[in-house]
Amino acid sequence: MSGVEVRIRNMEFSDYRSLIGLWEGFSGNTLTGADSQVGFGEFLERNRSYCFVAELDRAAVGSVMAGYDSRRGYIYHLAVDGSLQGRGIGRMLMEAAEDALRNDGVEKAHLFIYTDNPAIEFYERTGWHRRTDIVVMSKVLIGDEFTGTRRDD
Numbered sequence: 001m002s003g004v005e006v007r008i009r010n011m012e013f014s015d016y017r018s019l020i021g022l023w024e025g026f027s028g029n030t031l032t033g034a035d036s037q038v039g040f041g042e043f044l045e046r047n048r049s050y051c052f053v054a055e056l057d058r059a060a061v062g063s064v065m066a067g068y069d070s071r072r073g074y075i076y077h078l079a080v081d082g083s084l085q086g087r088g089i090g091r092m093l094m095e096a097a098e099d100a101l102r103n104d105g106v107e108k109a110h111l112f113i114y115t116d117n118p119a120i121e122f123y124e125r126t127g128w129h130r131r132t133d134i135v136v137m138s139k140v141l142i143g144d145e146f147t148g149t150r151r152d153d
């Protein structure tokens with residue numbers, strides 16, 4: 001990668017504060033109750049081997065949280081610091097997550113993305129297929145009724 005030495009490593013519980021700071025900067029990465037410190041910790045506890053951080057000079061500059069529900073893989077919170085985008089870091093993070101899922105025999109992964117997020121093109125460039133045969137349906141099980149506003153994936 002040109003100019004900067006980025007290291008991809010497994011995500012740690014101690015990354016929480018800096019990752020929240022990273023994610024808050026992107027409208028495409030909505031933060032919800034699942035992003036509380038407890039929620040983050042529970043996800044990481046179950047899926048640590050599929051979650052990665054891009055580190056530059058000991059700072060977290062990128063992330064991906066993948067999970068496996070024993071049937072399919074799911075991708076959450078892919079993000080790269082705005083000043084470092086376009087240098088291949090997003091691709092490296094996704095390769096790390098996909099390799100980790102693949103190594104555990106996960107056959108297919110899905111992700112949710114808002115229809116107006118430019119990152120759709122990133123995913124298409126990195127081998128993901130846009131589905132037109134599926135509609136996502138959601139039901140709020142704890143909390144307020146679903147309003148259709150951007151609250152969660």
Ligand SMILES: CC(C)(COP(=O)(O)OP(=O)(O)OC[C@H]1O[C@@H](n2cnc3c(N)ncnc32)[C@H](O)[C@@H]1OP(=O)(O)O)[C@@H](O)C(=O)NCCC(=O)NCCS
Pocket residue numbers: 026028029077078079080081084085086087088089090091092111112113114117118119121122123125126
């Ligand atoms: C999506 C994101 C992680 C991509 O990270 P990145 O480090 O800039 O991506 P890369 O440099 O690895 O790009 C890989 C390829 O995708 C292309 N690409 C990346 N972002 C793109 C965009 N917005 N539009 C078109 N192509 C894009 C690159 O040109 C590159 O193509 P190439 O390999 O053919 O040259 C980054 O744009 C981001 O953090 N976006 C905001 C957060 C977000 O919306 N995440 C998705 C939530 S579902």
